[in-house]
Structures are given as structure tokens and as C-alpha cells.
Amino acid sequence: xxxxxxxxxxxxxxxxxxxxxxxxxxxxxNYNPQGAVTASDLTTPTATDALVIAAYASLGNDDWENMVSxxxxxxxxxxxxxxxxxxxxxxxxxxxxxxxxxxxxxxMPSNDLIWATLYAGVARAxxxxxxxxxxxxxxxxxxxxxxxxxxxLRAHFYFLLKELFxxxxxxxxxxxxxxxxxxxxxxxxxxxxxxxxxxDFLYAxxxxxxxxxxxxxxxKYWAYAYLAKTKLxxxxxxxxxxxxxxxxxxxxxAVIAYADSAMxxxxxxxxxxxxxxxxxxxxxxxxxxxxQFSVADGTQIGRLDMxxxxxxxxASQYGCCSFHLPSQNMVNAFKTDANGLPExxxxxxxxxxxxxxxxxxxxxxxLDHTCAIPGHPFKYQPDVIFDSNWVRLPSVYGYHDNMKExxxxxxxxxxxxxxxxxxxxxxDVIRLADVMLWKAEALIQSGDPNDALPLINALRxxxxxxxxxxxxxxxxxxxxxxxxxYQPGVNCTWDQAYAFxxxxxxxxxxxxxxxxxxxxxxxxxxxxxxxxxxIAVEKTxxxxxxxxQFTKARDEYLPIPQTEINLTHGLYQQNNGx
Amino acid sequence: MxxxxxxxxxxxxxSWGITGNQEIGDITSLALYRTNYGTVGQTGFNQxxxxxxxxxxxxDINGAGTGNLPSGYVLAQAANPNLKWESTREFNEGIxxxxxxxxxxxxxxxxxxxxxxxxxxxxxxxxxxxGESETVNGATKxxxxxxxxxxxxxxxxxxTYNIQxxxxxxxxxxxxxxxxxxxxxxxxxxxxILGHSSFAQFxxxxxxxxxxxxxxxxxxxxxGAAPGRLMYKDLNGNGTIDALDxxxxxxxxxxxxxxxxxxxxxxxxxxxxxxxxxHGGIVSNQHKANTDFLGLxxxxxxxxxxxxxWTTQNTGSDIPALSLVxxxxxxxxxxxxxxxxxxxKIRNARIGYTxxxxxxxxxxxxxxxxxxxxxxNLATFYKKHGDKAFTGxxxxxxxxxxxxxxxxTAGINLSF
Numbered sequence: 001x002x003x004x005x006x007x008x009x010x011x012x013x014x015x016x017x018x019x020x021x022x023x024x025x026x027x028x029x030n031y032n033p034q035g036a037v038t039a040s041d042l043t044t045p046t047a048t049d050a051l052v053i054a055a056y057a058s059l060g061n062d063d064w065e066n067m068v069s070x071x072x073x074x075x076x077x078x079x080x081x082x083x084x085x086x087x088x089x090x091x092x093x094x095x096x097x098x099x100x101x102x103x104x105x106x107x108m109p110s111n112d113l114i115w116a117t118l119y120a121g122v123a124r125a126x127x128x129x130x131x132x133x134x135x136x137x138x139x140x141x142x143x144x145x146x147x148x149x150x151x152x153l154r155a156h157f158y159f160l161l162k163e164l165f166x167x168x169x170x171x172x173x174x175x176x177x178x179x180x181x182x183x184x185x186x187x188x189x190x191x192x193x194x195x196x197x198x199x200d201f202l203y204a205x206x207x208x209x210x211x212x213x214x215x216x217x218x219x220k221y222w223a224y225a226y227l228a229k230t231k232l233x234x235x236x237x238x239x240x241x242x243x244x245x246x247x248x249x250x251x252x253x254a255v256i257a258y259a260d261s262a263m264x265x266x267x268x269x270x271x272x273x274x275x276x277x278x279x280x281x282x283x284x285x286x287x288x289x290x291x292q293f294s295v296a297d298g299t300q301i302g303r304l305d306m307x308x309x310x311x312x313x314x315a316s317q318y319g320c321c322s323f324h325l326p327s328q329n330m331v332n333a334f335k336t337d338a339n340g341l342p343e344x345x346x347x348x349x350x351x352x353x354x355x356x357x358x359x360x361x362x363x364x365x366x367l368d369h370t371c372a373i374p375g376h377p378f379k380y381q382p383d384v385i386f387d388s389n390w391v392r393l394p395s396v397y398g399y400h401d402n403m404k405e406x407x408x409x410x411x412x413x414x415x416x417x418x419x420x421x422x423x424x425x426x427x428d429v430i431r432l433a434d435v436m437l438w439k440a441e442a443l444i445q446s447g448d449p450n451d452a453l454p455l456i457n458a459l460r461x462x463x464x465x466x467x468x469x470x471x472x473x474x475x476x477x478x479x480x481x482x483x484x485x486y487q488p489g490v491n492c493t494w495d496q497a498y499a500f501x502x503x504x505x506x507x508x509x510x511x512x513x514x515x516x517x518x519x520x521x522x523x524x525x526x527x528x529x530x531x532x533x534x535i536a537v538e539k540t541x542x543x544x545x546x547x548x549q550f551t552k553a554r555d556e557y558l559p560i561p562q563t564e565i566n567l568t569h570g571l572y573q574q575n576n577g578x
Numbered sequence: 579m580x581x582x583x584x585x586x587x588x589x590x591x592x593s594w595g596i597t598g599n600q601e602i603g604d605i606t607s608l609a610l611y612r613t614n615y616g617t618v619g620q621t622g623f624n625q626x627x628x629x630x631x632x633x634x635x636x637x638d639i640n641g642a643g644t645g646n647l648p649s650g651y652v653l654a655q656a657a658n659p660n661l662k663w664e665s666t667r668e669f670n671e672g673i674x675x676x677x678x679x680x681x682x683x684x685x686x687x688x689x690x691x692x693x694x695x696x697x698x699x700x701x702x703x704x705x706x707x708x709g710e711s712e713t714v715n716g717a718t719k720x721x722x723x724x725x726x727x728x729x730x731x732x733x734x735x736x737x738t739y740n741i742q743x744x745x746x747x748x749x750x751x752x753x754x755x756x757x758x759x760x761x762x763x764x765x766x767x768x769x770x771i772l773g774h775s776s777f778a779q780f781x782x783x784x785x786x787x788x789x790x791x792x793x794x795x796x797x798x799x800x801x802g803a804a805p806g807r808l809m810y811k812d813l814n815g816n817g818t819i820d821a822l823d824x825x826x827x828x829x830x831x832x833x834x835x836x837x838x839x840x841x842x843x844x845x846x847x848x849x850x851x852x853x854x855x856x857h858g859g860i861v862s863n864q865h866k867a868n869t870d871f872l873g874l875x876x877x878x879x880x881x882x883x884x885x886x887x888w889t890t891q892n893t894g895s896d897i898p899a900l901s902l903v904x905x906x907x908x909x910x911x912x913x914x915x916x917x918x919x920x921x922x923k924i925r926n927a928r929i930g931y932t933x934x935x936x937x938x939x940x941x942x943x944x945x946x947x948x949x950x951x952x953x954x955n956l957a958t959f960y961k962k963h964g965d966k967a968f969t970g971x972x973x974x975x976x977x978x979x980x981x982x983x984x985x986x987t988a989g990i991n992l993s994f
Contacts, residue, residue, distance in 0.1 A: 037611040042651060054635040054650025063631030089903050090873050096903070103801050103905050107821050116704035123707020124652065171705050177656060181703040215641025283641050294638035297647050299616020303638060306618075306631055413643075417618075417630050424643055547804075547905075562766075562821040567703040569757060570767040578820075 042131060045140045051128040052146050055153050056216065058121035059291045060427075063306040064323070065092070066113045068121065069291045069427045070307035070405060071515030072324045073098060074114075074164060079517035080534035081508070083397045085325040086310070089544055092323065100548040101531075101555045106578055112561035118161045122171055125154035129173040148207035152218045152226070155200035156429070159230060162197060163519050166242070166557040167575055170196055185560060185572045194234035201227035205258070210265070215283050216292040221265030225288050225430045228258035232438050235445070236523050241553035241576050244525025252442040259439035262288070267432045269458065273369055273466035274380055277404045279413040282426040286433065295415055295424035302415050304422025308405040312421045313372070315390040317409035320419045322392035326371040326400040326513060328352075328541050329534055333508060334370075336362035339491040340484030342505045348537060362482030366463050368470035370512040372401035376478035379408050380469040396544050402513050433459055433510055441503050449499035456499075456506050457485040463509070528552035553577050587676030587683065599664040602697055606713040609657035615649045653709030662715055666693040684728035689748075691721035700762040716759030719776055723748025738843040745836040749829075750775050766821055777830040779862060781911035782823060783811040787888050787898055802906035806888045806899025808914060827916050833858030848930045855922030855959075861976035863917045863969060868979065870897050870914075873904040883969060917968045917976070921960040928952040948991040955984045 042051060062068040076082040077099045084095040094110040097103035104111075129150040137143045150173075161168045169183040170193070188196060204223035212219040235251035236244050268285045275281030283290060295302040312318035328351055335347050340362060352358055355375045358367075372378055378386040391399050405423075407414055413424040436459065440452035464483045471477050486502055488494035494502075507520055521527040531550040539545035554577025565572045616634040636649035672687040695715035702710045725746035732739060752763070755772040763771040764780035771778060786809050788794050794803045798812035800819040813823040834857040841850045867874040869881030888895040898908060908914070930950035938944055960973045971981040 036605065036608070037613070037651060039609055039611070042611060047651070050635075050648065050650035052650070053637050053639060053648045054652050056637040056639060057632070057635050057650065059637070061632045061634065066631065093873075093904065097905075100905075103907075105801055105820075105907055107910075112704065119704040119706075120708040122705075123710075127653065127707070128650075169705055171707075177706050177710055180705045183705065214639050216637065216639040282643075292638040292641050292643075294643050294645075294647060296644045297616070297636070297638065299632075299634060299636060299647070300618050301630070303616060303632055303634070303636065303647070309630065420630065422630070426641075561704075563701075564704055566765075566767055566821075567701060567761045569760065 048131040055124040055128045067307035075515035075518045081330040083325045085323040101550045106559040107562040112563040121157035126173040148204040151200040152204035198230045222289040225262035231255045242556035252446040255442035274469045279425045286431045289430040290426040290428045293424040309420035313390040334364040334367035340482045358479040363479035365481045372403045382473035444499045522556045586680045589674040591672040593670045607661040611651040612654040656712035664697045688724045693719045698762045700759045718754035721750045740841040742839040775829045779827040784914045785809045785811040807906040828860035832856035846932045851927035852925045859919040861919040864977045865970040918961040918966045921973045924956040926954045946993040952987045
């Protein structure tokens, strides 16, 4: 009771005091909260740098239901290279909808989730950019560099949005939050919106240093590389129905020039292809722009690659959940002919199924880096053999498993998170091989296949030399590795049409299961044909695809999320066909 | 008035008041940033996702792969300098009465209520980024209702009785809806909740079940359509079933609520029961996900209704064909889940016998003995057949898988 009385008198005293204070000040109703951070607290150079860090953090702020870093749902299972996997067709059933195309709806929550998450990245970049622009170079000597970084990051998120949704609104750092929902998603034409993205990358390329001093901080080569990629996508002109109507030669010339600028940096191919996919090899010479993950960093679970967390198999050392599995079509594509070259048109006529099939056919060695095959060493561990009892649902999805994003159970990078595994292995967004093939593609499409040849052959040579880590303990290879460079006049006729076919196949082999395939097909304007042909055959092997169908002029892009159309009161225009 | 013999009590009441709403966080008018070094949680900003995702502000910019990370700030809440109170103005008029020495008694009340500047944190367009959640003053809602209660107590010989009944009804309507808060309520681009009850339900309309492939091809394009699957109505007639084919499916507020309490005594016997019910109003029977669809919650037990699902031999069923997948998106909110919310329940009943005092007169320990049997939730009556028949366990708890238990108690009360 005494305490209560004291409490009451304290309130009375407080009330009197505040009355006294209030009478001295005109603004007594204005309250500055203690312990909370307001915008006015974030104007120092230190806070400005911290806002830039928060924008970088968005690169890896995701999980498998909402993937920003890895693109295995958006670019891989929507293509001919992979299946969803998991415990049943309805396990993460929204991915099944993407995989079957004709089950996608405009109000799927996952569409809106990725939209909002990517725009959260844009917004963090814009928030940081505003803070940077408010600084003076005297107080903040790194001003221009940070501006360029923010614009690089913003353009990265725009690129991902553009690949997925095509018609997207652009938020400028100077737009007030209230005015952002008034920005139309068709303000720019398809071509001009690529131009907006390219513009940010160009600013970054021209204003970033060659060496940023920190592995995870953007430098000018990142920006040139991404600029080359953007110009390549821009070069393939699309009409309103997503069909490629022409290829802009000026854009192709820009691709070549920017790719050259990127390749002038301190990058080289990893000696062994494997080094791109191991924890030990991360931030290696081939890695240009990678999302940096970390473990034992004081965060709750580590800043881990959680986008791939459900992709580990049910082997006892992992446990869950067997998502993202190579299609039979993908496995078959690694077949090579007697000359060690891909079977462009016939690869899918017969299937690689039994152990013996991998020994009697010629095989591109990248298979044993990309796909786990029963009886083959798993993930560069000669004594750990991938077993068919690691496979979760073979009756639906077959016996193959993914491997590139998986790390050995012994890796210091792995953290068990609930029933899943997070890995601190970085995810490469751009590695040098990609830049080389963008340049090669631009050269071929601009009528210069001969200059593309050494670029493609460099990757094939590297692949041929990458069989040291995939073998059994006794040194024998699980597959009959047979790969050769293209030698015009010897094993091929290297004209433009052939070279483009070779380029398309090379991308498929080099980036198998890495989440780029679907976007390549859309860029080339062949998604409908390739994917419906793929389904026609693959559904005879795997019945779950029986009703799948890709609708031309629609399924090249996801629908603009209905929620976003509602929240902008009908401002956003729905994509073609939806 | 004192000379009016039949009238024992009469009171007119009237009240008026304005109240605020204190369900609002602190310093919601200010834009606030926060640091989130690295807890895991939901990664989505308009929806929930799995809770193992990064959403923090720290980043391994040095590429060290481990150790302390630099970290930044992210907006946690947006500013609204114009934030003000939500207010409810209520006006109530009532009359209490009693007739014939208060053997008949009761009351009647009528109220109107108007809530203005309703506080809400509306969802916002993705392009605004994280943390743009802003507390705003939005809609206006009007409420009207009445309640009538009447009782009758008397005795006739050894019979005493007290009967009370009440009946009430109310409805609400959103009367003002600024564009900023439209997204906080059901609706779509073309239809808002303005003019509807805040308890109105919005969704697709099920037209029937596709009987064959001709039905599928003859109907508007609907992803996942197949024989045996639910056919949704193309409300806007554009040839495609999409988000615009949704409409108002009904109101969850019953049109009438009622109760009846009866208390009877006859000599040493007593009997009482309480009956309560609602009439009109719809419920959303989400329990159907476990009785009609195998694909929505894989691995759980399925209700008996699944046995009566559509097959090519059982084409009369209104339950779609069994499927382990939900290709047709039948989980979407539709009239399929809308059922009648009307019910009447015997909430409790009690029968008792008091052993007469004279039977206890030869001892000095007990003052009284009362024996009774009591039951709770004895019976529920609801619509079991026909249009919008309720198919779950209990329309009062439509989403619940379990019925409310019926309880019977027998007891002896001893007074010392």
C-alpha cells in the first residue's frame, strides 16, 4: 500500500514538473522518443555507410519460399532442366504451379511475395542513396563511390524484377513514399525499361573503383559485367506478346564492349569447374559478383543461403527435403557424340538411366558436377557414393538429385536450421564464364561467330580438365568423360547458325541447375517451343507433367500480382495473356 | 402515476457518449528505423512465409565468411503526422418496465453508434518497400441495433415460474472509405467494402461441378479445370476466371439473436433450462478443407464427406472429385465454404429435488439436501439439408474440428 502511495505521489510530482516545463516551451507536445531511431539520427557519414550495408543485406534476405539469391524456382524448375521435387506434388505446391505453367494464377501469394521482397531491396538502395546524396564530399569522401554502389544494387533488383514480371514500375530515390504507388508499370516501353536499368549500371561502372577494397563491395567490373548482361537482354526486342521481333545490333556492340571492360578485370576461370561450387572455392578468381553468406557471425543462425535449404536429400547425414531435382531431359543433354560434341537435336531420344548408360555413352564431365546420379561419387567425395535410397519420391520425380548448391555434410559452412540446412557458401550472381558466353552470344548474333569460338572452347577445355574431383577413390571415373572443343573443318562447320546452337547448348551445360535456363529461353524467344517439346516427351517419363502446358505469349512472364493491382487501385496493367 | 395499479415500474433511459480507441502502439505518428543485426523471421512484407529467412541489416561485406558483420538500418514504421483519435459516438435510448406487481417485466433498447477515423494499418504497395506500414485514420462505420427483453414470473398453487426471453439484432455498415485504407478490407479493384458490413465475406461463386470435358471447354477459361472439379462463375463474363470474378457472399452477422430462460418450481421439484440461438447470417466453414479436399492438408485425417465425392458414377454429388493436388485452386475463398450460420442450442437444463425439511427433523447435522441432474450443450439444431446447409460440427465454431462437448452432471448438495 505504501508503494502504491509513493507511486501516486510520483505521478503527481511528474505531472507538476511537466506542467512547469511545458509552460516554458512552445513545442511541448512534440516528443522525441528515446531509444528509437528516427531519420534525423541517420544523417552522419557512419550512419550513411550503414544504410548502404543494409541495402547489401537485401541481396541475401530470403528463404526457399521467397527466393532472391538463388533462382532455382524462377529459372530452373520453370525450365526444361529441373523438377520441383520434395515430399509430394503438393509439397510447396506453388512451385508445382510454376512448373506446370497452366496452374499459375494472378493471385498466387508467392507472386506477390517475390515482387514485394525485390522492391524491398530497391527501397533499401533508394533509402541509402538519399542519405548518400545528402552528404557533401568534404564530410563524406566516398560519396560518389557509394552512390554508384547504391545504383548498382538497385539495378540488380530491377533486373530480377524485369526478368520475372517484364512490366515493372521504377521507383526513383527522390520519389516520396506516398507517390510511389502512383508510378505506372507501363511508364516505359520494354526496351526503355531495360535502358533505365542499364543506365544505373553504367553510372556504377563509370564511378566505381577497380578495387573496392572489400570482397563483397561492388567494383567497376561487377557493373560492367552486369551492364553487358542487361544490354544483351535489351538487344532481343520483344513485342507486346513477349515474342522476339528483332535483335538490335547497337546493343550487341555494347554487350561486346562492356564484356571486354569486365574481362579486363583481375578475373580468370577457376582451374577446376568444381571450385565454383565448393565452400573452399568461394570468392575464387572466377567469381565476379557473389552474394556473401556467413556463419558464426553473431546472428541468430548465421547469414546463410536459406533459399537452397530444402534442397538437401534425405540421406542420413542430411535429412530433408529433396527439392530441385534434374529432369531426365537435363541428364540426357550431357551426352556427347563420338567427337565429344553435344547431340544438339538427338540427345533426348534415349535416356541415361543405368550405371552402364553413363559408361557406354560419351558424357560431358560437367554432369558429375551438376547432377547426383546413383552410384556416382557425391559432391567431390570419392568415398561417399550417391545412393538411390537418398531419393525421396522416385515414383514421381525419378532418381536424380541436384549437386551444385549442396555442400558435403562435413562442410564447416553448413548449419542445421530446424529440419533444413543453411550454408554459408556464397551464391555467385555473375561468374566470368557467364560474361564470356554473353560476349560470345553477342558476337555470334552480330555475325562474328569466329571470335566467339575461343570463348566457348575455353569453357569446354576447362570442363575437360575438370575430372579430378569427380572420380572414385581408385581414380576411375563414374562416367565416360568425352568432351572436345569445336574445331571448324575437323569436327564441325562453324557458321552462324551452328555457332548459335553451340552457344545455346554451352550455356545449358555450363550453367545447368544454376537458375538461368528459363530466362535464356525467354530471351532467345524460344521458350514456348522448347518447353512444350520438352513436356511432350518428359510427361511420358514422369506422369506428374501429364497436363502441363506452356502458353505462348503469356507464360514467358509471371502475372503482375493481383494484390499489387488492388493496392494501386487498378493502376498496374496486367501482363499479356493473364 | 402512483395510482396506476397495473403499472409497477417504468423508466425511460437515454445516454450519449463519445469514446476513443486506445488499441494503438506508442509513437505511431513517427517514422522509425531499426537495426536488425540478424534474427531470422518472415521475409515477406505483405504476407507470412516460413520463419527461417534472413531479413536483417547485417552483411558480410568483407567476405570473411564469419565474425562480426557491419550492420545498418531499415525503416520499421512510416510517419503519419496527421494521426488522430478514433472516436465512437454512441446514442442509446431505452425503456424499462414492470406490470402487475412486476410479474411482467422487461426492457427495450435502441442504439446507434458511429465510429469515425477508424485506426488501421493498411497493407501497402510493394514498391514502397519494407517498413512503410503506417497507422492511419480511415473508414467510418455506423452501427444500429435493438434489444427487447421480457420476463414473466408468477405462481399458481404449488407451481412457481419465471420465464425470461430476449431478442436482439444489430447491423453495421461502412459508410466512408478513403482510398488509403481500401486494401485493409475485403474487395478488389472494382468493388470495395463501402456500403457493406465490416463482417461481409468476399469471394468466388461456385456454379457447380464440371461433369465432363464438354463442360470444361464450354466454360470460361479456368486454370486447373477438369471433370469433377468446381466450376467458378464468370461473373464479369470476360471468358476467364480471375480475381475480378469475386463478389459479396453474405454477412456473418445474424439478423436475429435470441435466448429463452425458463425456471420452474413445483413443490420440492425444480426444473430450468436455457435456450439460445441465432438466425440468419453465414459462416465460413473452413473445416471443409479437411472433409472435402485431400490435397489441402496432406497427411491429416479426412472427414466422412470425402466418401460422397463426385465420381463418374456419382455425378449428382456437389462435393468435387477427390484429388491429392489442388490444381483448380479450390482452396480459394468461394461460396463453396459459405454455409448457414443459424442454430438453436439447448445450452443447459437442470432438474432438482429438495428433500423436504420434515424428513430431516430428527437430526441436527444437515440443514438441507438437494439432488440434481444437470446437462450442458444438450442439443444443437441447425440447417442440415438444402441450400447452404451447414456441414461441419458446430455452426457456432465453424472452423473447429471438434464439437463442443456435451456434459451431464449429477450431484447432491448437502447443507450443514
